[in-house]
Amino acid sequence: DAGVTQSPTHLIKTRGQQVTLRCSPISGHKSVSWYQQVLGQGPQFIFQYYEKEERGRGNFPDRFSARQFPNYSSELNVNALLLGDSALYLCASSLGWREQPQHFGDGTRLSIL
């Protein structure tokens, strides 16, 4: 069975631009969470979505938004990119809203020039 898949693998943007990252959860998983991992640090929680509704939000500015589609896939959008947004963006899926474990994809490496 396929794991969590994320696209694209790498992305280079310039300051002020907008970016959309995509995630497909493990088959049967209905919950998707997004995390930001800055180089040398642990992942930090951004959002969780379940049944197309936002169920949790971390301490990130409104420039970050996300949505979940009827097939449970998800998109993370970041507007007005800053140099500090350079990071590995990870998607994790789980069976349900409050269910563990969460299984991670290999992420999208976003570089801001």
Next chain:
Amino acid sequence: QQQVKQSPQSLIVQKGGISIINCAYENTAFDYFPWYQQFPGKGPALLIAIRPDVSEKKEGRFTISFNKSAKQFSLHIMDSQPGDSATYFCAASNGDSSYKLIFGSGTRLLVRP
């Protein structure tokens, strides 16, 4: 209160030795404690997890020891192998908001042949 403190930052072990990584937390509402393994260019992969109703859990060469009164938990890797060289993250989540994993800062493990 939401922090998980991980040590050491880096660890070098000889092949066949025991690797020990420690984590400490403050929030007594945490009720799920996973360990993730991350290789360069990859997402975190779940290794093993524990809940506070048990003091130890073993899966193959990996063991979690959990001390509820001290609010500490640790990962032991027995018979460490060069293929175990990776970054290890402890994490914790709160049952009331268990969608969110709080990660430690990571431990870079190098197992020498």
